[in-house]
Amino acid sequence: MRGKRLVMTVCSIVAVALWSTAGWAAPEADPLKPRVPDAERADVRKMKSPITVTPEIIAKGKELYEGKGTCINCHGETGAGDGPGGMLLSPGPRNFTNCKFHKKRNDAELHWIIKNGSPGTGMPALIKGGVITEEEAWMTIAYERTFWKDNE
Template identity: 55%
Template sequence: MMKRTLKTMVLLSMMIAFTGNLALAGSERDPLKPRVPKAERGTAKKMKSPFGDLDEAPAEIVAEGKKIFEGKGTCVNCHGKDGDGQGPAGKVLNPGPRDFTNCKFHKRRKDGELMWVVMNGSPGTGMVSMIPATISEEEGWKVLAYERSFCKK
């Protein structure tokens, strides 16, 4: 437990260090702008979840994703329990984390683009690579199924 807490603190410190000016902290910038670099976007869009279309993932996959999001994935620290980007660490990041309650965002992004960000981080933001340091690729897909569910609430 102590090791995981230390790991989380290090990750949060890195995120804050990458964000620069905190005056505009907590506000998501350009919510519809893709975060996958243009040169890699085509490949990312073709990535497919082992669970099929994440908008229609089985309830048990979404539930497992929630458990990872709120637990070992540490997503909740930035994206918040409600997925709105207002977690405790998210409030100080500049730009703020993605707001997964934004349905327009979900309609514009393919599942593979979201996975690319989980795997590689998001350039110019506090989002760092989560795979394989924190979660497995399969767990990443489950988290994304849960993130997609925020638009349905």
């Protein structure tokens, strides 16, 4: 019994040390697996963004990402999924610099997630929750796409 208690004590010390280490974050859940439910995905993918992406729209998207939309708190300033709020979440927030992820998803799928959230994760339903509007979500997507590095 003493041995077991010792193991448990050591485990909790390691756990506390991990949590208090700045920069430690839970990994993302597989970013290539679809998030929109199977039954809706084909229809959702047909939806087109009503906005034309221009430098002005991207600038508005940045403003929303860093301000009203609160995206920066979890997804981080450089979109790497390392914002301070995201550190507490498991699975971790999406890393928007991932080129494979951007190639896999179309804008409509990203919009669906911003509207409905990603069930079972810390990604909130930001449109349904009244944080941003449908149109503002399309703008944040335009900005989000600029984090994409052709790294794969």
